[in-house]
Amino acid sequence: DAGITQSPRHKVTETGTPVTLRCHQTENHRYMYWYRQDPGHGLRLIHYSYGVKDTDKGEVSDGYSVSRSKTEDFLLTLESATSSQTSVYFCAINDRGPSSYEQYFGPGTRLTVT
Amino acid sequence: GQQVMQIPQYQHVQEGEDFTTYCNSSTTLSNIQWYKQRPGGHPVFLIQLVKSGEVKKQKRLTFQFGEAKKNSSLHITATQTTDVGTYFCAGQDTGRRALTFGSGTRLQVQP
Helix, strand or coil: CCCEEEECCEEEECCCCCEEEEEEECCCCCEEEEEEEECCCEEEEEEEEEECCEEEECCCCCCEEEEEEECCEEEEEECCCCHHHCEEEEEEEECCCCCCCCCEECCCEEEEEC | CCCEEEECCEEEEECCCCEEEEEEECCCEEEEEEEEECCCCCCEEEEEECCCCCEEEECCEEEEECCCCCEEEEEECCCCHHHCEEEEEEEEECCCCCEEECCCEEEEEEC
């Protein structure tokens, strides 16, 4: 498996609290992605990054922000968590961009917002 | 926006039977990828198809990309219990950076 870790792996938080999820890679890959996975919806892209300080929105970006200050770390922040953000969050990386190279996924973070 | 539909949502087969999942995009794709996710695991890349009409095989798995580059299929011959999991297609629209994933087909194999 590619060197991708996510932390925390599990988190329970209350509505209205801020939450930050971390994705760390040791592969020096340029591209990093955050997805959420919900039953019946597959994987939906939240945000992605194509380099340090370069990020862009995905299809479900409302309520989420990201930051990438180093190649190896991509942070996903829920400024004020809501119950609709209860989900499994996956980080993914690749090196050549999504058009020509597969994505490697991290182990996932299960987030529950009560 | 781009939509990628995948059918069926779920299939239960007896070990040794064949299995097929289909993927249809609302737009023409530059490429399509297939991933497998075991229960409790993360998606793992299987293959990428780029050319119109392309067919690729990996042992018992056969992947096809349609002539119009708007649909794709994954066929498994003689399923085994190790094939259990959810299979996702993911398509990239021409000119876009990101992939759009289908909702997946969950395969259950009865021994």
